[in-house]
Amino acid sequence: MSRVEETPNVSAAAPMMSVESPVAAGGPAHLSVVPPAAQTSPNPAPESAPPATRADAPKAGAGSKADGKGGDGKGEGARSGLDIEAFSQNLAQMVDEGSKALAAYLGPRTQAKTDDLADEIADALKTVGQVAEYWMTDPQRSLEAQTRLMTGYLSVWTNTLKRLGGEKVEPVTAPDAKDARFKDEGWRESPIFDALKQAYLVTTRWAEEMVEQAEGLDAHTKHKAGFLVKQVTNAISPSNFVMTNPELIRETFSSSGENLVNGMKNLTRDLVAGNGSLKIRQTDMSAFEVGRNLATTPGKVIYENDLMQLIQYEATTGSVKKMPLLIVPPWINKFYILDLTAEKSFIRWLVDQGISVFVISWVNPDARLAEKGFDDYMREGIMAALDKVAVATGERQAHAMGYCVGGTLLATTLAYMAATGDDRIASATFLTTQIDFTHAGDLKVFVDEDQLAAIERKMKQTGYLEGSKMASAFNMLRSNDLIWPYVVNNYMKGKAPFPFDLLFWNADSTRMPAANHSYYLRNCYLTNNIARGLAELSGVRIDMTKVNVPVYSLATREDHIAPPNSVFIGANMLSGPVRYVLAGSGHIAGVVNPPAKMKYQYWADGPTGPSYDLWLQGAQEHKGSWWPDWLNWFSSYYPEDVPARPIGGGHFTPIEDAPGRYVREKS
Incomplete structure (x- = not known):
């Protein structure tokens, strides 16, 4: 059946503040940290879903100032609105929480729990290796592929230099209009973040072309390789990391790093819930109960x-x-x-x-x-x-x-x-x-003789396929909707996911x-x-x-x-x-x-x-x-x-x- 393909947009508007770029302070280029008046509304949530994050942003860390005059009002921290003392305290607490997350991950493994990923990793390497072999066995073909990638990077770099000099230029590439990862104004307003976004898109599209243009592969292998490449490129998106996402930088500065502390707590909680495996929460699971506010028809x-x-x-x-x-x-x-x-x-x-x-x-x-x-x-x-x-x-x-x-x-x-x-x-x-x-x-990418043999070996040991395995497969079909937005929301923004009945059902998996x-x-x-x-x-x-x-x-x-x-x-x-x-x-x-x-x-x-x-x-x-x-x-x-x-x-x-x-x- 399904795992959910209609999901709420988990990007919530964060408190905005002005942060000058150390690269171009005082010049035309700034980290695009847009004041509230210039914000655009978040991308409307698809389907009937409510926004997936709580409307209230986390409170600032200990000692932070509501007016943005952090610390004693001196130094760069004060000019940027960052409370250095509170930020330092929160970083120390984040490290402490990180040790708890690590313990939650390692604890079950000291009791002979394994990740059981060897078959999946071997199959993925074998598949992608067939694509790589096509390009690397012909030096001329390999050189042409590298040249295309470098040309894209140079075009992005040239445009960035022009923007830093005050010129208006057309982007080398742009995300799809439905791509919610880059909806924040910072991706467009800042030449630096815009360049980072475009370099990522150039890389992504080049990688997809490498699969599409590889000859001599059977249809299933090419389909599977394309799917795997998409999973990797989705994972390495700059929108998924604090230091490369303008919205997350604002979130971190405005809360003096408390979002990172809350995020680490959320990570620990989810690792504990998954018994050492990361069980990403897509909704507030305490908000619903089957028979109480779901499945209530008499x-x-x-x-x-x-x-x-x-x-x-x-x-x-x-x-x-x-x-x-x-x-x-x-x-x-x-x-x-x-x-x-x-x-x-x-x-x-x-x-x-x-x-x-x-x-x-x-x-x-x-x-x-x-x-x-x-x-x-x-x-x-x-x-x-x-x-x-x-x-x-x-x-x-x-x-x-x-x-x-x-x-x-x-x-x-x-x-x-x-x-x-x-x-x-x-x-x-x-x-x-x-x-x-x-x-x-895309579900067909999970089914071939080698993969089925591996699944059947595992099922022979337990008598069933664990529900989380199917849930992960369904989530991967739309990882930019069902995985990475929740990684950003839960672990980097440090927010709790919004109560949503459909996502509660989605997480209520069954065995086979x-x-x-x-x-x-x-x-x-x-x-x-x-x-x-x-x-x-x-x-x-x-x-x-x-x-x-x-x-x-x-x-x-x-x-x-x-x-x-x-x-x-x-x-x-x-x-x-x-x-x-x-x-x-x-x-x-x-x-x-x-x-x-x-x-x-x-x-x-x-x-x-x-x-x-x-x-x-x-x-x-x-x-x-x-x-x-x-x-x-x-x-x-x-x-x-x-x-x-x-x-x-x-x-x-x-x-x-x-x-x-x-x-x-x-x-």
Whole structure:
């Protein structure tokens, strides 16, 4: 499924002050430390996210002056607004806190804990080495590559000298307009920081070109090398370091270094929470609790087995649709992404529209479930749930809705049922679901035979894949949104991340049973056997073309997990009527988009055929959420209403209140 691709902008406006550059004091070049009146607003947070940092900046350190006249009012410290005494005290405290962070990191390793990174590092070096080999085996080619890089640097240097002399010049290169790392005015106003930014961008684009222009590499190796290069260049951005980021310099001066003390405390806290591994907080985890202010739609757990609990939600209308709905969430994440706060809850909205909603809540598995495979999730998950839905409602058939990998499981289950003559699923909805994985995006860089063998060796030792491994992989897909802004905010600005429900869910990871995860990676990402008709479930060959029930297939336009073209290709494999709809935004916000907010848009009714691009050209754009469109589609197939059903239909004794205990189990 997903890790979050829609994140708040963690750049918060810091107190501004004027700091002269020691290089050009008194001349036209200054460190661009912009006074408050000249500040521009931070880049608006994408999607529905609030700003991810607390609005109040850290208080100045001991002895600092609110008016900026630090210390005794003498010397350079006073002219810059820096309280030297407080700064010195805070530096000493930072060193002390740093020793605690080091202890938190080393402590578990004295107890035989290892980082377990040898396989990943070896694979990365092997991949990048193939690119380097292409350039270094031909001296002329290598010289030309170096010349291009040096030419870029010289151009930046020449422009910088001109700016220092008071000339106005066009930049050699500029960041993308959506790149929030360089939104601060200091990156433009100061020739020094502008040169640093441009030199970084020249280096980044040169490195990307080295990968793109390397010949003789297979597509997977080139894709993986490009991904690795992007991770490295994102990590070394000057925006990530105190001494090369004008905003962080202002933050440090204005608080007399207390931000660094607070940042080191945050680092220690996160290392302790990760048992020696850095567990970067993206939100205030104390602000939310499942069942208290998340996943609060009233309902009951009416059935459970080793793999799942089945939740039925209480009707809020006098009558309901005769056709019940069974939701199959991904097991890679927890189901309450569809039941966040009340105003964002898709499940609550469905119930309020008069639909009898049942949801599978997958267990967070441990070593005891190591042998549970894809077919077990089909039989003990979807099929067991269908049995109970039929008893609770009196309806032999149900509509099934699958989200991401839950949708992939649902699609293969439909193919299995078609092959075995089982028609209990009358129709289906797929939310950002891939069936064909040919164009599965950047997640494919993590899957090849060598990497899979390494993963399977680790899973054999534990019986499962730790949830943090998948979380890290998803975060790396958008490291400039999901990793580095929080490194800067938490450890350099020393601020606490803002409470945000979606990021709380994102951090609430789950484990994957060894057998199930291996089947999924091999038959989807590695071999694409499900789409090719070569996969089997419980001894039955899976043929997706045999699925002929009506289908509503939703993709999202900015999806990094299930790209819209990939979803489109999979939907076109099915033989029944398919309504393909494209929502604005990404894998999460494009799906969890309540109509009341009137955010984003969706496209529908493009020309049928195999071409996604042609479909998009002819599709009609509609403002707002796709939810009402789905309801109209569903109602057109199932217009009949019946009196509201009691939970369990008189046949089940509720086990516990929703959301149940399975979803509360932490990894």
